[in-house]
Amino acid sequence: MKAIVVTPGIAYSTRIIDIKRPEIRSNEVLVKTIRVGIDGTDSEICLGYYGAAPSGDNFLILGHEALGQVLEVGNNISKKSQSLKIDDLVVPLVRKPGDCYYCLNGAPDMCIGGKYKERGIKGLHGFMSEFFTEDPNYLIRIPKEIESVAVLLEPLSVVEKGIRQAWDIEKRIFWQPKIALVLGLGPVGFLASIVLNLLKLKVFVYSLEKESDPRVKIIKELGIEYISADTDIFKLSSIIKGNIDFIFEATGNSSVALKSMSLIGKNGVLCLTGVTGGNKKLTICADCLNLDLVLGNKIIFGTVNANKIDFEEGIKHMKIINQNNPSLLEKIISHRFTPNEFKQGLENFQGIKAVIEF
Numbered sequence: 312m313k314a315i316v317v318t319p320g321i322a323y324s325t326r327i328i329d330i331k332r333p334e335i336r337s338n339e340v341l342v343k344t345i346r347v348g349i350d351g352t353d354s355e356i357c358l359g360y361y362g363a364a365p366s367g368d369n370f371l372i373l374g375h376e377a378l379g380q381v382l383e384v385g386n387n388i389s390k391k392s393q394s395l396k397i398d399d400l401v402v403p404l405v406r407k408p409g410d411c412y413y414c415l416n417g418a419p420d421m422c423i424g425g426k427y428k429e430r431g432i433k434g435l436h437g438f439m440s441e442f443f444t445e446d447p448n449y450l451i452r453i454p455k456e457i458e459s460v461a462v463l464l465e466p467l468s469v470v471e472k473g474i475r476q477a478w479d480i481e482k483r484i485f486w487q488p489k490i491a492l493v494l495g496l497g498p499v500g501f502l503a504s505i506v507l508n509l510l511k512l513k514v515f516v517y518s519l520e521k522e523s524d525p526r527v528k529i530i531k532e533l534g535i536e537y538i539s540a541d542t543d544i545f546k547l548s549s550i551i552k553g554n555i556d557f558i559f560e561a562t563g564n565s566s567v568a569l570k571s572m573s574l575i576g577k578n579g580v581l582c583l584t585g586v587t588g589g590n591k592k593l594t595i596c597a598d599c600l601n602l603d604l605v606l607g608n609k610i611i612f613g614t615v616n617a618n619k620i621d622f623e624e625g626i627k628h629m630k631i632i633n634q635n636n637p638s639l640l641e642k643i644i645s646h647r648f649t650p651n652e653f654k655q656g657l658e659n660f661q662g663i664k665a666v667i668e669f
């Protein structure tokens with residue numbers, strides 16, 4: 312079978328190879344890959360910044376945002392109505408638990424031991440191959456009605472986790488959020504603005520795109536307000552006016568993340584999702600920031616990856632979004648490539664979201 316692989320740590324080593332189709336163990340299912348999304352993590356692995364091959368292999372199959380269809384079911388998988396069946400559509404989870412308290416209690420996304428593995432990223436092959444095998448405990452069954460957009464479920468799960476945790480944190484008070492600010496209009500920021508709009512918040516988005524960008528047009532049609540990054544970030548409070556209850560930061564730019572701390576409204580919460588690998592320095596007024604956070608009862612938290620429950624919540628939201636606005640989520644998938652065209656999606660990609668169709 313064809314597989315798109317990289318030699319971790321070696322820039323531009325991405326290639327397509329022919330390898331043996333995997334065979335299932337009795338507790339696994341064989342999945343035929345339908346499509347795989349490409350994100351910034353994949354591009355950074357291709358640039359050699361990180362990524363780790365499974366032990367015993369000198370290459371890593373890329374890809375962690377996948378949709379597939381069950382082709383074969385292992386002998387030990389129970390025939391109960393709950394278990395996966397041939398032809399079921401599935402989206403795989405990315406992270407596999409290590410041995411810390413959180414991993415052992417169903418929350419590998421909150422791992423503190425660092426021994427977790429991630430498919431297509433750290434120690435396990437990903438899904439950019441014609442077939443893959445998986446334990447059904449790490450597969451989410453997908454309703455047929457969201458098949459065309461389910462490849463977005465993994466990035467959506469990151470959004471869902473951020474929102475779930477913010478709302479959980481704010482159980483400290485009788486929180487009534489009205490205004491949300493999303494920073495960045497990549498796929499994660501885009502999905503966050505759609506979900507927050509669905510949750511009936513007044514949503515503002517601040518990002519680099521010009522007003523003429525197709526994605527700006529799409530969010531404006533939803534009633535979301537767009538402010539281009541030509542505007543100084545510190546002016547956002549005066550433009551937005553009301554109390555900014557929730558900020559979802561998804562620019563991948565640490566300066567924006569730091570500066571956005573001064574925009575949080577009273578009793579508000581800032582959720583940071585951007586991964587920044589550099590060592591950028593920034594001078595801030597530490598007294599001002601500290602005073603502002605204390606006097607305003609403000610919260611800042613970071614979030615990575617997602618729990619199984621966030622994938623389930625994402626499915627619920629996808630169904631509602633599809634009913635309200637049938638083509639909205641599909642518009643996020645701006646480019647579709649064949650496996651042989653992998654370079655166009657992985658190197659210098661400029662669209663909203665690229666997927667590889669298998």
Ligand SMILES: [Zn+2]
Nearest residue numbers: 409411414422
């Ligand atoms: Zn752990």
